[in-house]
Amino acid sequence: MTDRLIAEHGLKNLPQKIRVTIGRSPRPVRTIGFGSEPTQPHVSDQVWEYDFLEKKANSIRYQVRVEEQPYSLYVPGGVFKGRSYPDRLYVYIGMPGEKQAPSD
Numbered sequence: 001m002t003d004r005l006i007a008e009h010g011l012k013n014l015p016q017k018i019r020v021t022i023g024r025s026p027r028p029v030r031t032i033g034f035g036s037e038p039t040q041p042h043v044s045d046q047v048w049e050y051d052f053l054e055k056k057a058n059s060i061r062y063q064v065r066v067e068e069q070p071y072s073l074y075v076p077g078g079v080f081k082g083r084s085y086p087d088r089l090y091v092y093i094g095m096p097g098e099k100q101a102p103s104d
Contacts, residue, residue, distance in 0.1 A: 004045040019096045022075070025049050025088040041088065049090050060085045 009015060027049065030036045041049035041064045050062035050073045060080070062073040073091065 017096050019094050021092040023090055024086040025090045029087045047090050047092050049088055052087050062089055
């Protein structure tokens with residue numbers, strides 16, 4: 001995801017601040033129908049989706065595999081404040097003030 005920022009600004013001119021957005025993915029986790037199958041998390045240069053992996057003592061662990069390499073995201077349990085946690089999250093890294101929405 002940071003490759004896009006490096007390409008746009010150059011390694012030496014990276015911005016002092018970036019914006020990280022984490023949210024519930026709007027994409028379905030499974031296909032529809034009797035023989036539904038899990039859908040793959042979306043990974044692009046702007047957005048990565050992470051699937052729920054496990055509940056820890058103080059956090060919820062999400063994971064995505066990119067080229068067989070696992071990447072984990074730990075979200076503090078207090079973020080959900082007793083509500084159910086989503087099956088899939090998206091993470092977007094961009095510039096402050098940049099408008100974005102998870103793409104399909």
